[in-house]
Amino acid sequence: MSVPIFKDLSFYNDANSSTARYQALQTSFNKVYGNEPEFVGRSPGRVNLIGDHIDYCYFSVLPMALDVDVIAATSINDSNTIRLANTNDKFPSYEFEISPTFEISQADYTWVNYFKCGLIVANNYLKELNPSTKLKGMNLLFDGNVPTGGGLSSSAAICVTSALVVLRANGLTNISKEDLTRITVVSEHYVGVNTGGMDQCASIYGEKGKALLIQFKPKLIGIPFELPTTKPHELVFLVSNSLVESNKHETAPTNYNLRVVEVALAAEWLAKKLKLSLVNDSNLETGTLRGFLDSYFELLGEPRWDGHDIDVGINRLTKCLELIEKPEIFNQEEQKGVETEHASNCLELLTDQFYQRFLSKFPVKYDKLKLYQRSKHVFSDSLRVLEFLKIFEGQKLKPSTGILQDLGKLLNESQQSCNLLNNASKPDCEELCQIARENGSYGSRITGAGFGGSIVHLTTVDRLESLVEALKKEYYLQKFPNITQDQLNEAIVVSKPATGSCILEL
Ligand code: NG1
Ligand code: MG
Numbered sequence: 346m347s348v349p350i351f352k353d354l355s356f357y358n359d360a361n362s363s364t365a366r367y368q369a370l371q372t373s374f375n376k377v378y379g380n381e382p383e384f385v386g387r388s389p390g391r392v393n394l395i396g397d398h399i400d401y402c403y404f405s406v407l408p409m410a411l412d413v414d415v416i417a418a419t420s421i422n423d424s425n426t427i428r429l430a431n432t433n434d435k436f437p438s439y440e441f442e443i444s445p446t447f448e449i450s451q452a453d454y455t456w457v458n459y460f461k462c463g464l465i466v467a468n469n470y471l472k473e474l475n476p477s478t479k480l481k482g483m484n485l486l487f488d489g490n491v492p493t494g495g496g497l498s499s500s501a502a503i504c505v506t507s508a509l510v511v512l513r514a515n516g517l518t519n520i521s522k523e524d525l526t527r528i529t530v531v532s533e534h535y536v537g538v539n540t541g542g543m544d545q546c547a548s549i550y551g552e553k554g555k556a557l558l559i560q561f562k563p564k565l566i567g568i569p570f571e572l573p574t575t576k577p578h579e580l581v582f583l584v585s586n587s588l589v590e591s592n593k594h595e596t597a598p599t600n601y602n603l604r605v606v607e608v609a610l611a612a613e614w615l616a617k618k619l620k621l622s623l624v625n626d627s628n629l630e631t632g633t634l635r636g637f638l639d640s641y642f643e644l645l646g647e648p649r650w651d652g653h654d655i656d657v658g659i660n661r662l663t664k665c666l667e668l669i670e671k672p673e674i675f676n677q678e679e680q681k682g683v684e685t686e687h688a689s690n691c692l693e694l695l696t697d698q699f700y701q702r703f704l705s706k707f708p709v710k711y712d713k714l715k716l717y718q719r720s721k722h723v724f725s726d727s728l729r730v731l732e733f734l735k736i737f738e739g740q741k742l743k744p745s746t747g748i749l750q751d752l753g754k755l756l757n758e759s760q761q762s763c764n765l766l767n768n769a770s771k772p773d774c775e776e777l778c779q780i781a782r783e784n785g786s787y788g789s790r791i792t793g794a795g796f797g798g799s800i801v802h803l804t805t806v807d808r809l810e811s812l813v814e815a816l817k818k819e820y821y822l823q824k825f826p827n828i829t830q831d832q833l834n835e836a837i838v839v840s841k842p843a844t845g846s847c848i849l850e851l
Contacts, residue, residue: 410551
């Protein structure tokens, strides 16, 4: 399946509201570069409905692409230069020469780093296809409306858009979604964040009106599916930005990257305790909890789970949750957290080897490693994803009156796990969830990495207005008395599933 190419804005849920934005983009492009753009590349942000901090463990997640996106008007120039500009003056213009390799200075944190992430992976891919590839010069004007640090994956949107326009400018018109996902999943590694694959995959595979089931095994793929209808009270997801900014590039060592290390370690810890060898997950150097689950059931003589049969998954994840409660897996002290020395002893690694294996690739900082809590979060949130799907599927067969309550309960439990087991929430986010639950949300949880960012709420169309009013009055106007109407409208949005990455030919 290829990244779609459009000739008009019909890919948006509301094309009319975007017309002025694209006209302004073209006019500014002309002003900046003195010529017309040839095409626009686009990739959207996403909201994740349920299942966070599990994608890098290779467990399935349930996001949807949104209409908010990063777009880049592009023309090819015949120099050896890439020129970048942004419609937002917060983001200064840059230009640089095309060279065999591109450097990203992590100390110097600028938006151009994210462009370069996409550029690097696109360049590598073009070289894979044709080793004598020589990149063309390009003029680019970016425009983005995914809130930054808002948990809706602005970073993936810019990295994927960047990779897409570089590929298109260098002659690739038929870009496969699978390849674009594969190459962009690792793009943010170049800015020091050890990301999973959910955001890029959601941004690329999004379809209007459809949510996505993203699977990582046997291969990474986004499967679009329709949300159930819940007549007469039509279900809807509302997203509200807590306005607590989550700056991943600053906090990654103690937050995001550390979680990735903890769950890899947890997988190897569990394997050691059961004396089993972990199945290797694609090209990862360290273990995953999904790999552990697969190895564990192999040991028990069960056939490999293909990820499709929901009941098998539910059963296996439940058994993993029982397993980690056993004192021979984590004793009382270990449940509270383990220190480096204890963890390396358990894995029979020298401290140096331990450092090399887990701590040398990305910046990480910690006192204790919370292997028990993180595994419990991962297994339980992965289980909730499957239960969520099961309710969706059951609903298609026989409508139930309790579907909203059932789904809401899973969302709330997921939030509790994110807060208490994964320590990825913030007091303001908890408050926002609570206000929503008291005012018409069936379930509310942080979406994405957390540590701030946005909350997704499950509600119904008839409850929307009063829910939005309550959030404004009890959260936003209390915390940000000077907030403008425009800022409020931007902070609270109904999330309509939208088209994924695409090219607009001009
Ligand atoms: P955001 O919300 O964009 O910071 C991050 C990761 C995902 C996933 C979620 C947590 C990136 C680009 N994405 O999302 O892979 O791990 O956190 O579920 O860092
Ligand atoms: Mg991000």
